[in-house]
Amino acid sequence: MSDGGAADLARRIKAQAFGLGFDLVGITTLGPPATRARFDAWLEAGYAGEMGYLAGDGAELRRDSRRPHAGATHAIVLATQYGGHEPSGPVARYARGDDYHDFLRERTRALHHWLESALGRSINARPYVDSGPVLERDLAQRAGLGWFGKNTMLINPTIGSFFFLSSLFVEVDADVVLAVDDPFEADRCGSCTRCLDACPTQAFVGPRVLDATKCISYLTIELRGAIDEALREPMGGMIYGCDVCQEVCPWNVKFAQELPAGSPFAARAIFVDKDARTLAREILAMDQAEYAAAFKGSAMKRAKLWMLQRNACVVLGNVGTADDLAALQSTQLQEQEVVREHAARALASAAATRAATSVPLTPDDVPARPTNA
Incomplete structure (x- = not known):
């Protein structure tokens, strides 16, 4: 496939993703994450607490995004907003509606089915929605969706950080060339420390x-x-979760969106x-x-x-x-x-x-x- 054909396929994938309701989409190759050393140091420092699933075999799989799904070569990384202008409350905004895992898994599968139809053959693929051994934010930064804020959240310059990440791991055959996006290299937090200062429990080292x-x-x-x-x-x-470090972020104050009517994430x-x-x-x-x-x-x-x-x-x-x-x-x-x-x-x-x-x-x-x- 020519470079033009590769770019055309990427554009079609993105257009379909937007049509399905995703708010951001980027494409990247799989491999060792750029944050691998930081992830290992974080585990070694004991900052994961009782989240044992992040260590051991889970950590080994997270050290190379080619490992979780055999044969996968690329990831289509997707973001879905869950609303950042709803009032604060005892439950974090992401958890007030229906379970995002189920909803986004089905929406991501729909993209898989479309891709099979578009290419006219079966495609080895698997959706991941915050439930597999994947460093999702690293993958999203690699796909150009945003940068790591000082509060560790992925921030996008057009919609802030109140969004879910999901991804479709796909195996791209040798005869298919799929254009990928450039990583998001800029750090746009500047000298701001509002998130660090506002944390009620001073959890940021x-x-x-x-x-x-x-x-x-x-x-x-x-x-x-x-x-x-x-x-x-x-x-x-706070009864379940916390949004404070996101609420004070200037990128959310300016760009976070309200939920549309009928959203499954509505309270x-x-x-x-x-x-x-x-x-x-x-x-x-x-x-x-x-x-x-x-x-x-x-x-x-x-x-x-x-x-x-x-x-x-x-x-x-x-x-x-x-x-x-x-x-x-x-x-x-x-x-x-x-x-x-x-x-x-x-x-x-x-x-x-x-x-x-x-x-x-x-x-x-x-x-x-x-x-x-």
Whole structure:
């Protein structure tokens, strides 16, 4: 295929991707990522915490993007906005709607089917949507979609950083020449440090180095145990995830988009017009069946019910009022010891706050002694 034919195929692929609803698309070859050494150093420093899937065999696969899918030579890298102008809240914006994994996997498969139809033959390909051993942001930078911000997010100069990444790994036959995009080499953060300064838990070791074990997203979603007491108060009203480092980024302030009507990423009814206290109380009152019904088809099911209840206890300990004490006290019958402990600490914090403000305590305000004390 001539260079003109290669460029034409790339243009057709991009046009189809845009037609399917993707907001950005770039094409790159596969191989060792430019960030391989930084990734290894990050793992070695222990910044991955309990995310063991990033180490071992998972790390080895991530060290060369040709390894996850046998035969693949190129990646069509895609970005889909999930809205950056919706109000802040106790749940990160990306998790308020339907599970992006399922939706984007099907949309990416649709691009695969179109490519097979366009070339008139079967194509060895596989979609990846934040669920395989791939350094997605490295691949996206390699495909020209943006640069690594100081908050480690990929930032695009036209839409900011409130977007999902997905990719279609494809095997391009020797008789097909596919034009690829230039990497995005520029760093457009300049001297700005708003994201680093705004982090509630000061999780950034430095520009582009995140200690995940201090990040609110990790603490509320990935951590399968007790949250460090020193990090509970800085969590404020966050129940699931955190958008602070993106909210303050000038590129998002200027370029992040609102969600279009009917978007699958629009907030579910359980999150609409609901503050952190209200949502926390609702989560504490849920049983397993209610949790399954409320979060069916939601990315939030990555966190088990007991984890959300643990987070809810922290939130009520931070922003709760006397009206929330009963919800915390109800957790003393909780099966999960970690939830009971977080509730007890939250009640103790509430009691201390009321004492400091000279509000008299009632017998019901005194926290029950945790069973593990």
